[in-house]
Amino acid sequence: MSHCIFCAIIAREAEASIVYEDEHTVAFMDIRPFTPGHLLVVPKRHAAGLSQLDPQDGGRIFAVGQRLAAALRDSGTDAAGMPADGPRADGVNLFLADGAVAGQEVFHVHLHVIPRTTGDGFGLRGRPVTARRPDLDYLAGALRRRLDSV
Numbered sequence: 074m075s076h077c078i079f080c081a082i083i084a085r086e087a088e089a090s091i092v093y094e095d096e097h098t099v100a101f102m103d104i105r106p107f108t109p110g111h112l113l114v115v116p117k118r119h120a121a122g123l124s125q126l127d128p129q130d131g132g133r134i135f136a137v138g139q140r141l142a143a144a145l146r147d148s149g150t151d152a153a154g155m156p157a158d159g160p161r162a163d164g165v166n167l168f169l170a171d172g173a174v175a176g177q178e179v180f181h182v183h184l185h186v187i188p189r190t191t192g193d194g195f196g197l198r199g200r201p202v203t204a205r206r207p208d209l210d211y212l213a214g215a216l217r218r219r220l221d222s223v
Contacts, residue, residue: 075150076080077119077179077180077181078179078181079101079113079115079119079179079181079183080119080181082099082115083099083115083117083145087216089101089102091114093137093140095115095137096117096119096132097116097117097129097133098114098115098116098117098133098134098137099114099115099117100113100115100137100138100141100186101116103111103185106186107185107187107195108189108190108193108194108195109188110145110162110186110188111187111188112141112145112185112186112187113154113183113184113185113186114134114137114138114141114183114184114186115134115181115182115183115220116130116131116133116134116182116183116218118130119181120159120177120181121180121181121182121223122131122171122172122177122180122182123171123182124171125155126182130182131182134182134184135167135184135185137184138167138184139186141186142162142165142167143187144163145186145188146162146163146188146215148216149172151176157185162188162189162190163188163189163190163191164188165188165191166185166187167184167185167186167187167188168184168185168187168197169182169185172188183193
């Protein structure tokens with residue numbers, strides 16, 4: 074495995090503002106946040122992508138992400154990340170990119186926990202790829218068959 078910045082953070086060989094750690098996961102502040110309070114949750118065991126991720130580790134990073142989302146809603150910071158009088162995260166996005174084409178830049182599975190406030194400028198926007206709806210039953214059947222082999 075080539076050098077992995079997240080493995081270096083886990084080993085304390087690289088700096089990070091750690092928010093949470095347990096036996097299996099670490100959560101820390103993203104150094105290039107989409108919004109103030111943007112966190113990353115990573116499994117301690119290296120997995121470059123979802124196909125290498127232990128299912129239990131996957132469950133753990135989402136469970137930690139859920140706890141962090143609740144904490145962000147009650148954190149009392151404003152849109153600039155400064156102390157405020159009450160909860161400021163009105164919503165939270167959880168985002169995981171698997172593969173370069175999906176936007177993954179660090180090849181160690183990580184879950185983004187992104188606090189949201191009205192007018193924060195961040196958003197996931199998409200449009201249907203075609204005006205004609207695909208054959209959903211056909212696609213569902215093809216995926217069901219593939220599930221048997223993975």
